[in-house]
Amino acid sequence: MEFKDLISFIKKEDERLRNRYGNYPDEEKRILARTVKLAEEFGELCDEVLAYNSMQRKDKLDNIVEGNLAEEFADVIITSLLLANAMNVDIEKALEKKMEKIDKRYEK
Numbered sequence: 001m002e003f004k005d006l007i008s009f010i011k012k013e014d015e016r017l018r019n020r021y022g023n024y025p026d027e028e029k030r031i032l033a034r035t036v037k038l039a040e041e042f043g044e045l046c047d048e049v050l051a052y053n054s055m056q057r058k059d060k061l062d063n064i065v066e067g068n069l070a071e072e073f074a075d076v077i078i079t080s081l082l083l084a085n086a087m088n089v090d091i092e093k094a095l096e097k098k099m100e101k102i103d104k105r106y107e108k
């Protein structure tokens, strides 16, 4: 998969979500809903990280499903990209800029 495929998927998913939940009176509500959704997905990732480190209750550890950790990482990335898209952030440009900034930290 290339980055452009991911961005293309995000645009398609944004369209599908707008068709499904298009009843928001304004864009502000959509942005807030996506922010809350990102917090929810991050919480699910945290839950999987705890399980990965066997730091959950036994009954939760008994219900671990293989592949959930990777799926939650994907959920966080996709939800984050949907939020960025709703806020008209050019995420490719933002990532390039951030990676350049991080690289520069090690040049000194």
Ligand SMILES: [Mg+2]
Binding pocket: 041, 044, 071, 072, 075
């Ligand atoms: Mg999830």
